[in-house]
Amino acid sequence: MTRHVMVADLRRCIGCQTCTAACKQANATPPGVQWRRVLDLEVGEYPNVRRVFVPTGCQHCADPPCEKVCPTTATRRRPDGIVEIRYDLCIGCSACMLACPYDARYKTERREYGFGEKPTEDEAMRADDSLLGVATKCNFCADTVDAGVARGLTPGEDPEATPACVNSCISGALVFGDIDDPKSGVSKLLDENKHFRMHEDLGTDPGFYYVWDQDLP
Amino acid sequence: MTATVRGAPRLQRSWDSRAACNFICGGAGTGLLLAAAAALPSGWPYAPAGVLAFALIGFGLWMVWLEIGRPLRALNVFFHPQTSWMTREALLALPLLIIVGAAILLDQRIVPLPFKTHGTVIDLAWAGAVLGLAFLYCQARILTASKGVPAWREPSLQSVIVITGITEGLGLLLLLGLAVATPPSWVFAAGLVALAARAGAWEYYRRRVAAGAPATATAALNRISSPVHLLGHVLAAVLLIVALITPTPVLPAAGAGLALVAVGAWLKFTVVTRAAFTQGFAIPFLPVRGRAGS
Numbered sequence: 001m002t003r004h005v006m007v008a009d010l011r012r013c014i015g016c017q018t019c020t021a022a023c024k025q026a027n028a029t030p031p032g033v034q035w036r037r038v039l040d041l042e043v044g045e046y047p048n049v050r051r052v053f054v055p056t057g058c059q060h061c062a063d064p065p066c067e068k069v070c071p072t073t074a075t076r077r078r079p080d081g082i083v084e085i086r087y088d089l090c091i092g093c094s095a096c097m098l099a100c101p102y103d104a105r106y107k108t109e110r111r112e113y114g115f116g117e118k119p120t121e122d123e124a125m126r127a128d129d130s131l132l133g134v135a136t137k138c139n140f141c142a143d144t145v146d147a148g149v150a151r152g153l154t155p156g157e158d159p160e161a162t163p164a165c166v167n168s169c170i171s172g173a174l175v176f177g178d179i180d181d182p183k184s185g186v187s188k189l190l191d192e193n194k195h196f197r198m199h200e201d202l203g204t205d206p207g208f209y210y211v212w213d214q215d216l217p
Numbered sequence: 218m219t220a221t222v223r224g225a226p227r228l229q230r231s232w233d234s235r236a237a238c239n240f241i242c243g244g245a246g247t248g249l250l251l252a253a254a255a256a257l258p259s260g261w262p263y264a265p266a267g268v269l270a271f272a273l274i275g276f277g278l279w280m281v282w283l284e285i286g287r288p289l290r291a292l293n294v295f296f297h298p299q300t301s302w303m304t305r306e307a308l309l310a311l312p313l314l315i316i317v318g319a320a321i322l323l324d325q326r327i328v329p330l331p332f333k334t335h336g337t338v339i340d341l342a343w344a345g346a347v348l349g350l351a352f353l354y355c356q357a358r359i360l361t362a363s364k365g366v367p368a369w370r371e372p373s374l375q376s377v378i379v380i381t382g383i384t385e386g387l388g389l390l391l392l393l394g395l396a397v398a399t400p401p402s403w404v405f406a407a408g409l410v411a412l413a414a415r416a417g418a419w420e421y422y423r424r425r426v427a428a429g430a431p432a433t434a435t436a437a438l439n440r441i442s443s444p445v446h447l448l449g450h451v452l453a454a455v456l457l458i459v460a461l462i463t464p465t466p467v468l469p470a471a472g473a474g475l476a477l478v479a480v481g482a483w484l485k486f487t488v489v490t491r492a493a494f495t496q497g498f499a500i501p502f503l504p505v506r507g508r509a510g511s
Contacts, residue, residue: 010504039224039498054224054500065364071303072293091293092286094231095303098363101496107231107286133286196501202364213505 003081005207008055012173015053022168028126035138036165058104058138059206066096090134224498226431235284237489239277246273247349248386254342259401263324306355313348367430368492373422384411385481391474416450437492449480
């Protein structure tokens with residue numbers, strides 16, 4: 001079996017938001033929609049204050065609550081672990097947005113542009129009305145992954161089969177791959193380091209891991 | 218380093234007052250179907266209550282239709298009965314409205330039939346009441362299936378929604394007493410039992426939310442709790458007791474009905490639109506920086 005997951009090494013993330021920008025460029029998402037975003041959390045009290053950068057987005061859960069509540073079957077989990085939305089089925093009821101504990105879904109009712117009322121040339125070219133009035137979210141760049149796999153490439157190792165956010169990460173904080181393959185980069189990283197998943201107590205079995213320390217003997 | 222770091226929850230804006238309307242009107246309408254079916258043996262006519270319940274349930278569904286992003290694809294809502302409570306609610310709505318409509322037509326003898334129809338009306342009314350309760354239960358489960366909203370996923374919200382719907386239904390029947398006929402006295406007693414159950418369910422739910430949901434959600438519920446108890450429970454109980462002992466119970470009963478319905482609507486509106494803060498983000502460990510390899 002294959003389960004594609006993402007690992008964010010919190011020790012490496014510097015909060016540069018390059019992954020956010022790369023995702024927006026790759027998926028042409030409108031203003032305010034960030035399928036990949038990086039939280040900038042403040043910890044402690046003055047003068048002992050730290051910032052922690054936490055990449056987040058759809059966690060591609062193995063037991064996704066968004067899939068259960070979807071009345072149309074638009075949201076479904078693929079055999080390779082990627083949770084996708086079939087935009088032609090979605091009615092935009094927003095039930096999935098409220099079922100997601102990771103605040104990963106968005107709904108845009110009308111076209112919006114980054115620089116005023118009129119679209120830029122690029123925005124006009126890439127505008128996709130099928131994404132209006134429906135729920136949208138990160139799909140681990142499934143088209144890229146599928147195209148790469150079809151060419152015999154390995155997601156997470158070959159950039160042409162890897163999500164844009166991972167390819168763009170300047171510090172190597174984001175890693176992608178098949179957790180069911182013990183030789184994959186994500187499996188090795190998780191074997192060698194302490195990690196956690198967000199809101200594990202909710203039983204969603206998320207496919208997004210956070211590394212926070214070495215696994216010292 | 219162990220420490221739970223949290224990102225602030227935010228108030229959800231995906232479901233607004235239109236969605237709240239479905240829970241308010243659907244709950245009250247289905248509750249009224251139950252009360253109307255139970256009142257039939259006492260000689261109460263079915264049609265006034267049936268028409269009002271039909272209109273409320275239909276209005277609630279219409280408001281939801283106005284809220285969805287792709288209303289022309291609304292029929293896709295029927296595709297996922299395996300796990301979606303929204304699909305199940307939609308599947309129940311169809312036979313529910315047909316059965317209630319048929320009961321109204323027969324009760325009013327709009328369609329002349331060569332046999333006595335009263336027994337059929339009673340059967341249809343009870344079928345409508347049972348389907349209505351199932352519809353109401355689906356609404357409760359829609360909310361508790363929303364894992365991203367701690368105040369909704371609390372399981373005790375199910376009993377709040379179901380009991381509130383039944384209470385509102387009794388309240389509407391008491392209000393209809395102003396226009397139709399004096400409600401049977403068992404309705405006053407049933408109202409007392411229902412409001413006591415609602416008060417208990419609300420208090421339990423509120424405490425459970427306080428134990429596990431964001432403080433902002435708890436604050437939203439706490440803000441309305443005292444007036445909910447005073448108007449919806451204490452005042453309504455006093456009026457129902459007056460109705461039970463007075464020879465002219467219509468006015469105090471209607472006052473109690475108004476309090477039961479209004480407070481039920483207020484309570485659900487608050488839960489859906491004011492206490493619906495998202496889960497927020499939390500990391501249980503801080504990254505350890507500065508070691509070799511990190």
